[in-house]
Amino acid sequence: MHALLATSIGVTCAAALTLPLAAPAPAAPVPAPGAHAPAASAAEPSGSTQSLPLRPLTEASPRATESVSPLARGLRQRDAHRFSLVGVVWDDADAELHGTVQVRARATGTGRWSGWQDLETHNTDHAADAGSAERTSGRVRGSTAPLWVGDSDGVEVRVRSGDSGPQNRAGGTAPLPEGLRVELVDPGDDPQQPPTAGDPVTVTPTTGTPATGTPAVGTPATVTPVTSPQPGALPEAAGLSLAAAESSAVNADLAPLGATEIPALSKAESEEQAVVAAGAKPFVGPRPRIVTRKGWGADESIRERAFAYTTTVKAAFIHHSATGNNYTCSQAPSVLRSIYRYHVKSSGWRDFGYNFAVDKCGNIYEGRAGGVTKPVLGAHTLGFNSKSMGIAVLGTYSAKNPPAAAVTAIAKLTAWKLGLFGRNPKSKVTLVSGGSGKYKKGANVKLNVISGHRDGFATECPGSRLYKKLGTARTSSARLQGR
Template identity: 60%
Template sequence: MRASLASSIAVTCAAVLALPVSLTAPAAASTPSAAASALPPAPELPGSTQSLPLQPLGAATRSLGGGATDSGEQGLTRRDVRPFSLVGVVWDDPTAPLHGTVQVRTRATGGGTWSEWQDVETHNEEHGADPGSAEGRAGALRGSTAPLWVGDSDGVEIRVRGEETLPSGLRLELVDPGEGPAGDQDQERTAEREAPAPHSRTAAMPVAPAALSAPEAAASAVNAQLAPYGATWIPALSKEETELTVRNMHLQDAGRTAPVQAAPPAAAAGQAAPAAPAAAAAKPYIGPQPKIITRKGWGADESIREKGFVYTKTIKAAFVHHSATGNNYTCSKAPSVLRSIYRYHVLSSGWRDIGYNFAVDKCGNIYEGRAGGVAKPVLGAHTLGFNTNSMGIAVLGTFTKSNPPAAVVTAVARLTAWKLGLHGVNPKGSSYLVSGGGNLYKKGTTVRFNSIAGHRDGFATECPGARLYGKLGTARTSSAKYQGRP
């Protein structure tokens, strides 16, 4: 866990939009029992992260696939570790790229079966806060690969080969997501069972728990116009119900016309925060509100993120990503994948919160991402250089060679129809954003984007994968139809 969490960052919103413990793994043991006895006790936390420094690999490991390069080869030989489900590699300098390959293989928990070597995506620098922002200057930031979901494992082996000099301070991060709400029940199966009947939403929605911690209360309070405190999901509404809800939100916030600061560190439930755009009340084009699983619903540990919320002025465009964590997960495990990414972004990479504003699993379930309110313009850390006035949607999986399921495209269309509609944006239109700096556009450059864009449109990257990127045209058309546009 980071040594300290920075205080909240006050960001003024426009008036109209007031809307690790370091653990060195033991050397490979001769017997499983010997290895197990050498493992340190697991901390009593909702999830944990093991951080293992990488070591130079000698001649004994070169037979695994070629000799060490001139730039060196680092890694770890096979070893027993505490249970984990997601892996990644971090290093000291967040601006230093890792030019080379990272490969891991893992052993399934209790089974003794080792996986084949799997590639870890090394080009992760295109994600994160804009260079000139407060989060982008944070001292806790580290360079990092994309995380890779490997499932329940208790053994690991890794090799890192550099095409150039490897960055210093390379460490393997092994993330255990911990248990989630109700054991991470399959969200696809529970969605229909929990869905409230029309016009009886309040009675059918979850009852708030008796007590919430201050961070939990703050994360829940910013969604209070859409769900009660402690709710694990925000209900889907019809288009008519959505329009009525937006009008009611406008009326509730009519007196809040002065610029609003981000919530202070000790934010309490019910404290004022930027509301949904007042202009949306007069807009006829808005899609029906989709069901959204809240941070409480996927089991976010609110104590690890930075306190308070940071907002941008509006939402002009949505950037679609893939998480590059692989497709080897079931939808019942999607909350675990999300908790792992969250821990990796915050505790391993040094971000203030998870980078994405929303996530979508391969069954089409939609999840709240970065805290601050799903209807509000929360500043994310998803598209380096273009986080201001945009939102980021991460589809859990890797879609470079795999086609995204139809449910994914539908979920992206429904989510953008609603969220872009709140800000009067046509999903089939385009918007202008100003670059905060990146490898495609210099800082200060004004760039025209599709309202629903791919990550690669703003940064030289494969994200969101060629197969998912090819479906964005379909998502734009569907999203506009959900808004009721001709």
């Protein structure tokens, strides 16, 4: 990959990270079967969720009276209020759905039905760790990965148990999980001032630095601030002063909100972070432009009021959202709002699962709330959420190559964020498993500092094509750190 340019901006506003909270809005009413939802109905400003139970299916007419199989559930073609994202959930968060989930959606306005599309069923590995407060809240459900279908007003669903599932006592395939229902998510309106690409910025190196836009090892960069940063975006900065300012501002917001404080660090971690904060280690990449939660229109009233933190960030796990690639970059904020609602309202998580997201055009977005410079505890890699961060690339990259811009964005983000905690993107790190299925609880696991989700769990995530690009991301990330 060609060399990446280091960019920088001036001052940020941390107020966009913590907004006043209100009571959650109720889910939108669902039209009765056969009753057409108004095709021109406007999206609700904060979004909405329709939850429809899945019934037993037969291959015969829906009026058939013969007994039905417990191995098939679904929903026949029906009208719905407008939605753009679809997922299937069930009651028991620990139950796995062994089989297939397929959906069809009818496009609003044209009335055209899509072909059948598969939902990724093995999504329980994107979750809070076992025993954590988030996991034991009593609200968490099992869920598929959600799928972005675009503006739609009709849906059809079929779920079938597969041959790969566990066998029951009678020797057949085990039944599907109880409480299956389809979730139809409307992302709501875009922010009044949607984020746009910022003006070009420059970093003026000190003497002795090659004119490549990247500071030489051990040479601090002089930041030339850009006036009037874009609304809803955290500006770029090469040094740690911006991170310190934001950290102070977010901490000030924690007290009145009754938020969870950062846990006490171990002696080694405290000394390490003190060295990094003091600027003794020069290996911190330039801060990239980050679209804040306010920038992509997160409804702060639906998440938990408090924040949760881990003690440090030792590694970054890269994911794909598995929501499909049929979105434009201008739709990325809507995709994020939809995933956010699905994680909180449908799956029962405390907040958006990933710490950051990246779209196909390379835009970087703040994910779970709590401060982008802080070690926010996510729900992205079951068993390894502690002391790590999760980055989701919007799309599905099992058979499609990720855009170069997205891989570059991963490099920029990890160079900066991992650098704040003294991590070398090309090195290894040992994490203690919280129990992931692939590794037993308490196991010491040696992983790359930039790992794919599949490295910590038996999953296809982040897709074979994206996984193959992680070596490039590690090299570019380290280069941006000046290594």
